[in-house]
Amino acid sequence: MENPFASPWLFATLLCLTSQGIAVLGPVSIASSQPAPYALSPTYLQYLSQQERKVYNAMKKYEQELEHRLALVKKYTRDYEKSTILGTSFLGESVRNKERDSIISQHPILAFRMLNRYANEFNEIGKHIAENAEQVSSAIVHEAEGVHGFPKFADVEDAIISVLRMQFMYDLRSSDIAEGKIPGVLLNTAVKLTTEHCYRISKTAQKLKYYTLALEWFDVTKSRFERDFQEEHTAFNASSIDQDILETIAEHNREYQQLYDEGHEYIFAKRIRTASGPRPMTLRTQMVNELSGLHLDEDDPEYYQSIYAKHIALCNGQNFQSRRELAKLKCWQDSNRIGEYWRIRPLKIEQVNSNPEIIQIYDILPDKWISHLKAIAFSALERAPTGPNATPRTAAYSWFKDQDIPQVPISRRIELITGLNVVGMKAAEALQVAAYAFGGHVELHFDSKGPDDPNPDPKGDRVTTFLIYLNDVSVAGLTTFPKLGFAVKPVKGSAVLWYTNTPNGPVDKWTLHGACPLISGHKWIATKWTHSNENIFKRPCGLVPSD
Numbered sequence: 001m002e003n004p005f006a007s008p009w010l011f012a013t014l015l016c017l018t019s020q021g022i023a024v025l026g027p028v029s030i031a032s033s034q035p036a037p038y039a040l041s042p043t044y045l046q047y048l049s050q051q052e053r054k055v056y057n058a059m060k061k062y063e064q065e066l067e068h069r070l071a072l073v074k075k076y077t078r079d080y081e082k083s084t085i086l087g088t089s090f091l092g093e094s095v096r097n098k099e100r101d102s103i104i105s106q107h108p109i110l111a112f113r114m115l116n117r118y119a120n121e122f123n124e125i126g127k128h129i130a131e132n133a134e135q136v137s138s139a140i141v142h143e144a145e146g147v148h149g150f151p152k153f154a155d156v157e158d159a160i161i162s163v164l165r166m167q168f169m170y171d172l173r174s175s176d177i178a179e180g181k182i183p184g185v186l187l188n189t190a191v192k193l194t195t196e197h198c199y200r201i202s203k204t205a206q207k208l209k210y211y212t213l214a215l216e217w218f219d220v221t222k223s224r225f226e227r228d229f230q231e232e233h234t235a236f237n238a239s240s241i242d243q244d245i246l247e248t249i250a251e252h253n254r255e256y257q258q259l260y261d262e263g264h265e266y267i268f269a270k271r272i273r274t275a276s277g278p279r280p281m282t283l284r285t286q287m288v289n290e291l292s293g294l295h296l297d298e299d300d301p302e303y304y305q306s307i308y309a310k311h312i313a314l315c316n317g318q319n320f321q322s323r324r325e326l327a328k329l330k331c332w333q334d335s336n337r338i339g340e341y342w343r344i345r346p347l348k349i350e351q352v353n354s355n356p357e358i359i360q361i362y363d364i365l366p367d368k369w370i371s372h373l374k375a376i377a378f379s380a381l382e383r384a385p386t387g388p389n390a391t392p393r394t395a396a397y398s399w400f401k402d403q404d405i406p407q408v409p410i411s412r413r414i415e416l417i418t419g420l421n422v423v424g425m426k427a428a429e430a431l432q433v434a435a436y437a438f439g440g441h442v443e444l445h446f447d448s449k450g451p452d453d454p455n456p457d458p459k460g461d462r463v464t465t466f467l468i469y470l471n472d473v474s475v476a477g478l479t480t481f482p483k484l485g486f487a488v489k490p491v492k493g494s495a496v497l498w499y500t501n502t503p504n505g506p507v508d509k510w511t512l513h514g515a516c517p518l519i520s521g522h523k524w525i526a527t528k529w530t531h532s533n534e535n536i537f538k539r540p541c542g543l544v545p546s547d
Helices: 010-017 042-087 097-106 108-132 135-145 153-170 172-177 195-206 212-228 238-254 256-261 283-291 303-315 324-330 367-378 411-420
Strands: 333-334 345-354 357-362 395-400 430-438 442-445 463-467 478-480 486-488 495-499 513-515 523-531
Touching: 010 097, 010 333, 042 097, 042 108, 097 108, 108 135, 108 195, 153 172, 153 212, 153 303, 195 212, 195 238, 212 238, 238 256, 256 430, 303 333, 303 367, 303 486, 324 345, 324 442, 345 486, 367 395, 367 430, 411 463, 411 523
Parallel strands: none
Antiparallel strands: 333 345, 345 357, 357 495, 395 430, 430 523, 442 513, 463 495, 463 523, 478 486, 478 513
């Protein structure tokens, strides 16, 4: 007898129906209570009609789910084609996928749209596949998911915050970002954000109380919606956008005075009077214009705002060092360090600040060391630590003891440069390798904690910071020292060296520093610190209390 399940299509259909909680439509079992299988028997036809109603309801539901799934799949594939494929089409077909992956990870809009696809369309597709138990597809999805799973909504929110941070720091226009026109992004991919993307960014900015940015993104969303609403399926409309704008303005005005007194940079310099028309100057712009060039005392109520305003200005390429300071700075080749090594290969040093002295040393790490560090760090990177005492930052980190990287003897090289003990210290702080993507930054901070630290490190406080750049960064990503009024540009293979505290232990407050957000590309650094208890005789206390 012919097997009724011989047809692969029929078997797949029945399997899908089963997975939805619908009974398997296997070979009809004619019981005594059922009519005989006679095609022209009224009773049988009536039975078939009764059964077909069940089949139809099941098939209709299946059809609707297939259509819904097809719509999700089309939305996913169209977004992939309009971003990833379009955005890398200039590379040509002969280019390796690894190079395409590198381009995608460097480009903020390509990376954002990829994260958004994973967390939204692909996540919904995965749910449908799991519900329908389509085993082949499910296996593929499971394999692709890997150990850590796909990006979730929280990951998309992180990406949005990075875009907003870039926009705030560099005063970028939402409309330009939405059109894919981002200064410093060298790749003109013609990839844009959709109206739905703009709305998602608007709502995130509103939730975070980034009022100036939220209103700007709502304006772009509204303009896009009025232009494109017939082309896109959205979960919002013109009136809901207007309502969002009114709510954002109301929230802004309600909390205005408190936020203004706190120096909250994401508000306007005045309350907003109307929902349409030109809006007041942003507090960010006012701060940078009025405070960035001032040198205020610490007891001045606007002191901290002025420091942050200077940080913003430095990130945008300004310099506040005096002419006298600039006249002191010099470059030289130094062959008088520890040992004979530097006589053969003198250090190339640029003094970037005289007091406290901060220097940038060039060609300190060869390409081979850099490649090895990045290769072993790639799979070990973890999210930056969080907590009440952690410096706010967006980067991924890994740590390596000297014995972990015998091919890269950085500690020995630092000893030869500084004369301080680094190699062989049992409790020595591991080398920290950090990787930044678009929007990646580190807020202003000190590297030392000072003698009043309630939880002192057994190694003692940090004495020096040796910050190594593992790649060139063409745009943004500077390291700023706002109290000193200058910034350092990342140059591959170079290192910035400074003392983090004074000889008698207090934190050197002039060394407050931070990392400006990236606009595109990657930024890799490696940082090694030396500690006071390991160098008591190498860096003794000063002779006067003020040292």
